[in-house]
Amino acid sequence: MPSPMAIQSASPTPSMFRKKSTPALNTAASYLSAVSEADARARAHGSTPSSTPALSLSSSVTSSSEDTVLHELDDETDNGLAYPKVPPTSEQIFTTVHTEFGHCANDAYRHTSQYNTEHPVKSVQEQDPPYYILLTTYISYIVVIFFGHLRDFFGKRLKAAEYRHLLAHDGYAALNSDFDSFYTRRLKLRIDDCFSHPVTGVPGRTIMLLDRHSANYNKTQILSGTRTRGLNVSSYNYLGFAQSKGGCTDASVECIKRYGLSACGSRREGATLDLHVQGEALVARFLGTEDALISSMGFATNSTIIPALVSKGCLVISDELNHASIRFGVRLSGANVRMFKHNNMKALESLLREVISQGQPKTHRPWKKILVIVEGLYSMEGTLVKLPEILELKKKYKFYVFVDEAHSVGALGPHGRGICDYYGINPSQIDILMGTFTKSFGAAGGYIAGSKQIVDRLRLTGHSGAYAEAMAPPIVTQVIASMASLMGITLSNVEKSSSSRSLLPRHSDGPLQLVNTSECAAYPGTAASSALPPWMPLPQSMCDGSDSSMRLRRLAFNSRYLNRALRKLGFITYGHDDSPVIPLLLFNPGKMAVFSRLMRARATPIVVVVVAYPATPLVTSRVRFCLSASHTKEDIDTILQACDEIGDLLDLKQGAGERWPLHEIMARAVELVKMDVCP
Amino acid sequence: MSTTSTSLEPLFSILSQTYSTLETTFYKLPGSAVVARYVKSSHQNDPGRTLLEIILILFAIRTLLQSRTRADNSGKHFVQFDEKEIDDLIDDWTPEPLAAPLSAKEQAELTNSPVIVGATGPKPKLSNGKTVTNLASYNFTGLAGNERVKERTIECLVKYGLGSCGPPGFYGTQDVHMQLEQDIADFLGTEAAIIYAQAFATISSVIPAFCKRGDIIVADRGVNFAIQKGLQISRSTIRWYDHNDMKSLEQVLENIEKERRKKKGPLTRRFIVTEGIFDHDGVMSDLPKLVELKLKYKYRLILDESVSFGSVGRTGRGLTELYNVPASQVDMLVGSLANGLTACGGFCAGTNIVVNHQRINGTSFVFSAAMPPLLSVAASEGINILRNTPSILSTLQENTRAVRAIFDKVDCISVPSHPASPMIHLHVRLPSPTHLLPMVPASPALSSSGKPSNPHSPIPRDPEVFDGDLEERILQDVVDEALAQGVMITRAKRLPGQELVEVRPSVRIAITAALSKKDCEKAANVVKAAFIKVVGKRR
Numbered sequence A: 001m002p003s004p005m006a007i008q009s010a011s012p013t014p015s016m017f018r019k020k021s022t023p024a025l026n027t028a029a030s031y032l033s034a035v036s037e038a039d040a041r042a043r044a045h046g047s048t049p050s051s052t053p054a055l056s057l058s059s060s061v062t063s064s065s066e067d068t069v070l071h072e073l074d075d076e077t078d079n080g081l082a083y084p085k086v087p088p089t090s091e092q093i094f095t096t097v098h099t100e101f102g103h104c105a106n107d108a109y110r111h112t113s114q115y116n117t118e119h120p121v122k123s124v125q126e127q128d129p130p131y132y133i134l135l136t137t138y139i140s141y142i143v144v145i146f147f148g149h150l151r152d153f154f155g156k157r158l159k160a161a162e163y164r165h166l167l168a169h170d171g172y173a174a175l176n177s178d179f180d181s182f183y184t185r186r187l188k189l190r191i192d193d194c195f196s197h198p199v200t201g202v203p204g205r206t207i208m209l210l211d212r213h214s215a216n217y218n219k220t221q222i223l224s225g226t227r228t229r230g231l232n233v234s235s236y237n238y239l240g241f242a243q244s245k246g247g248c249t250d251a252s253v254e255c256i257k258r259y260g261l262s263a264c265g266s267r268r269e270g271a272t273l274d275l276h277v278q279g280e281a282l283v284a285r286f287l288g289t290e291d292a293l294i295s296s297m298g299f300a301t302n303s304t305i306i307p308a309l310v311s312k313g314c315l316v317i318s319d320e321l322n323h324a325s326i327r328f329g330v331r332l333s334g335a336n337v338r339m340f341k342h343n344n345m346k347a348l349e350s351l352l353r354e355v356i357s358q359g360q361p362k363t364h365r366p367w368k369k370i371l372v373i374v375e376g377l378y379s380m381e382g383t384l385v386k387l388p389e390i391l392e393l394k395k396k397y398k399f400y401v402f403v404d405e406a407h408s409v410g411a412l413g414p415h416g417r418g419i420c421d422y423y424g425i426n427p428s429q430i431d432i433l434m435g436t437f438t439k440s441f442g443a444a445g446g447y448i449a450g451s452k453q454i455v456d457r458l459r460l461t462g463h464s465g466a467y468a469e470a471m472a473p474p475i476v477t478q479v480i481a482s483m484a485s486l487m488g489i490t491l492s493n494v495e496k497s498s499s500s501r502s503l504l505p506r507h508s509d510g511p512l513q514l515v516n517t518s519e520c521a522a523y524p525g526t527a528a529s530s531a532l533p534p535w536m537p538l539p540q541s542m543c544d545g546s547d548s549s550m551r552l553r554r555l556a557f558n559s560r561y562l563n564r565a566l567r568k569l570g571f572i573t574y575g576h577d578d579s580p581v582i583p584l585l586l587f588n589p590g591k592m593a594v595f596s597r598l599m600r601a602r603a604t605p606i607v608v609v610v611v612a613y614p615a616t617p618l619v620t621s622r623v624r625f626c627l628s629a630s631h632t633k634e635d636i637d638t639i640l641q642a643c644d645e646i647g648d649l650l651d652l653k654q655g656a657g658e659r660w661p662l663h664e665i666m667a668r669a670v671e672l673v674k675m676d677v678c679p
Numbered sequence B: 001m002s003t004t005s006t007s008l009e010p011l012f013s014i015l016s017q018t019y020s021t022l023e024t025t026f027y028k029l030p031g032s033a034v035v036a037r038y039v040k041s042s043h044q045n046d047p048g049r050t051l052l053e054i055i056l057i058l059f060a061i062r063t064l065l066q067s068r069t070r071a072d073n074s075g076k077h078f079v080q081f082d083e084k085e086i087d088d089l090i091d092d093w094t095p096e097p098l099a100a101p102l103s104a105k106e107q108a109e110l111t112n113s114p115v116i117v118g119a120t121g122p123k124p125k126l127s128n129g130k131t132v133t134n135l136a137s138y139n140f141t142g143l144a145g146n147e148r149v150k151e152r153t154i155e156c157l158v159k160y161g162l163g164s165c166g167p168p169g170f171y172g173t174q175d176v177h178m179q180l181e182q183d184i185a186d187f188l189g190t191e192a193a194i195i196y197a198q199a200f201a202t203i204s205s206v207i208p209a210f211c212k213r214g215d216i217i218v219a220d221r222g223v224n225f226a227i228q229k230g231l232q233i234s235r236s237t238i239r240w241y242d243h244n245d246m247k248s249l250e251q252v253l254e255n256i257e258k259e260r261r262k263k264k265g266p267l268t269r270r271f272i273v274t275e276g277i278f279d280h281d282g283v284m285s286d287l288p289k290l291v292e293l294k295l296k297y298k299y300r301l302i303l304d305e306s307v308s309f310g311s312v313g314r315t316g317r318g319l320t321e322l323y324n325v326p327a328s329q330v331d332m333l334v335g336s337l338a339n340g341l342t343a344c345g346g347f348c349a350g351t352n353i354v355v356n357h358q359r360i361n362g363t364s365f366v367f368s369a370a371m372p373p374l375l376s377v378a379a380s381e382g383i384n385i386l387r388n389t390p391s392i393l394s395t396l397q398e399n400t401r402a403v404r405a406i407f408d409k410v411d412c413i414s415v416p417s418h419p420a421s422p423m424i425h426l427h428v429r430l431p432s433p434t435h436l437l438p439m440v441p442a443s444p445a446l447s448s449s450g451k452p453s454n455p456h457s458p459i460p461r462d463p464e465v466f467d468g469d470l471e472e473r474i475l476q477d478v479v480d481e482a483l484a485q486g487v488m489i490t491r492a493k494r495l496p497g498q499e500l501v502e503v504r505p506s507v508r509i510a511i512t513a514a515l516s517k518k519d520c521e522k523a524a525n526v527v528k529a530a531f532i533k534v535v536g537k538r539r
């Protein structure tokens, strides 16, 4: 058996975990026969198929069938991912493909993501590992750095040709000098097989990896032509809208037929489509703000809008762990920047007192404005911003608040409206709500929402309006469809009689209809049917909100379950119990690669993201799980079992607190999730 | 031998003296004895440990320095206040509003801009129900609404879903992305290419990925806004040369070289940053000359082909095809998939080293979700169509020529754009004597004064003189008039106050291969009539 530390060899060798778990139903035939048996049994008892509220009902789709499990016939792997462990009964109707969006009918595996004012759930105290872990972590870095330099020393002398591009040559300075690229070449390269892994297909509950190997120690990777399906806890697919089948996809297909692919140009130079206007109105209504604008890239939303908000003479106070796009935007703005310790309100307040009293540097003139930029959910830490406390400070210190909801919108709150919804805060208290569609909505692009005056100003002075390409029509459609289904759609009386919007009489040639502002008063509001493109087909379950409510509640359950279960197993994790992003601390850089490879090599492969310096502080290398509504409880159990075994192997269970054995955690999952405070 | 040791004697004595003073001051520090004893004994037991500990201490110091939260209250400008005073200051402070309310003109711009209902294309329908001829949208190749592209993207959509749901480094790289990168590289003839999710966010990440503090960038004074932002982020030393003036460029390069020789500074990275067809006015770069200069002075060339890729050259490969310069001569060739291929996103093509470097250092590549797979497929299919259908580009060129023939003959219009550029800027030329200098000086480099511009400033020595507000108003009237006559055009939208140099207002026309030559001429005549009518009214 090859060592797991070794770089994956060309021919996939069976790993030490291969033998262990054999899925109960590993062939299509056995699965389908189980389905039909269940069907027969039900018919014998004379029960009529009905649906539980949590399941999506659509008359057009029959019960679990080849459609929902076998969509990819070349998916030859028997890794227990293609079929549910428990076949459905005849009452259970699933319309999703199990590999994209897991079948889970048990209504107990649901939870609501909401701030509990009586028992506020706090982000866990960041635990320090034992000293020997820290010490060995430092030593491992020292060792690789030492060997890196040693190899460079000899390499430059013995294999000069390979170093040519790293040194000045022919009168050109090196594009990336040997010094600048040291970390990449000598540290990252060693574990490069854990990064940038190419995939194909839907990044849903599972993901199809394109297998690759390297013959030259990761310098180049060669695709071997085979593929491996793995359980996907890496993609930002919080609500599971990454689907190739379903209402959103149908809507986007229809959109491509009608609109084509592009709006051809920038929004202010003749590329504003009715879809953009409808999309913006819907986003505003979804978030409960007066107005909103959308842009074709989330990163660029920050980097091109922040410079339009603040400029020289203004101050930006930024959380130290804010995303690169925010830093990019702030740097372009020319405003002064100060950082405060991550999510530390005391540090923020003392900084505010200092900067307001001191005024601008040197001149001591008062600041024109102060903008505090925070994220709703921090994607590397899993922490939630302490928004109520920030708003308390805002009253006294009169700064403006910009909340980047890239990861929190859709993923948090009982209605999926993000961090405000989670805390029960009126969104009008926040000056700027920013977010992206890349994550929860399974689309691309970003938005800025706020008062009409601010948003209109940003339409004119933000860089994207004049220069960046407008959002592509099918992308807007995905946003509209997924967002509208989260909101639920109020049908007009005529429409109520028919079962879905696709059957509506078409009024696509009529003038553009927009929601009028009086309708927007209610928050969290529903989407008026007239505010959506009339041609957009949406199944019943998406119109009545049952589909989305299932998604939201499954995500909330999954998040809490994995968060608390990992801690009960003894791992050190960061972040908030309700966060769908869960960092599990590994510390040792070497463990990152091994963890990732072991997870990928299991009988049921699990695809994880590992991150280290420079994305995190040097010592706190971690693996990051991103949960999704598409995962089932069994999937989480699979992850837990894998973590449990690998955790023992790699000596990762260093956390303090009460521990439960794995089987107890799995058995008491619901209890664990429903506890107000995890003991 | 003995002489050297005697001559070194004073040095040794100074050294030993400093050492002993250092030692005594060290022992004067409280607790120092303990530290010294610890170090000594641990060194005795295990000399390797000392090294390890020193390294550990260095790490610890480094980690401490990394936290950037320390209050900056040690500076000499810090004023000490007590709590009460601070509270008063806080009460007194009134911030400006976050956004100033819109003026009537700004409001009008927002409410009056046309909204297209349904698909865009050569003849879209507007929200007022009218169908217009579209000379505003970037649809050079006419691929918008192409049925084959639609088919391919729908196939992709029902297989991959819509979003990529992750950055390229974390399972966001789909096989279709790799395919597109390969397609671009093959199409242009470079080793490799990398795709970004938005065209505008491409070059502003490409530049800072390579250019760091201390590096030298020589840039054209007329570069577009995205490049300006990239230059700003890079924090490199920037020298400017006159807009599209190769003599000025050579002079600047020569001066930098002289300066370097004089200072004998270390060899730094040096770049020339410019555009293929300039977004601001449609002027075209002289690529062969650029390449010659960059090779002569050993610079790397970053060329933004956002407008020229997919719009010039026999099959739309851009400037390299037009001038028959191998694309490998351009170190970083940046282009847009949105303009030429009517998909979305941007790319940078170059050697493997250039491309792989960006996979780790291109900020908007690393920290943003990968492009939705269906848009990559659209771009791939677009390239495929261009490659197999040279008639697209020849139609485009014919249409461009036909339209130029009309505009070039109008008194009240001046056209700065290159005759081959399908993006045509129209300036208004006012005959009245109150507006001097309506003409763009052909080459402002060595103008009347004879002295070159200051390379440290983006502002040229003899900046163009124009009445921006007036011209803008006139051009807006032209746009409105043309729209009333059924032709959609647009003013080139700028960000006043944020651009490095204020750009002269213009109407920006985008010719498309999707319209027939006759339609193009008809539309151009409408625009011409609108100009004449609006300018005529002002007399």
Ligand SMILES: Cc1ncc(COP(=O)(O)O)c(C=O)c1O
Pocket: A297, A298, A299, A300, A302, A323, A325, A375, A379, A404, A406, A407, A436, A437, A438, A444, A445, A446, B367, B368, B369, B370
């Ligand atoms: C906080 C935050 N803001 C913005 C972005 C950028 O969004 P996009 O991936 O849509 O460009 C991200 C994505 O990772 C993010 O985490």
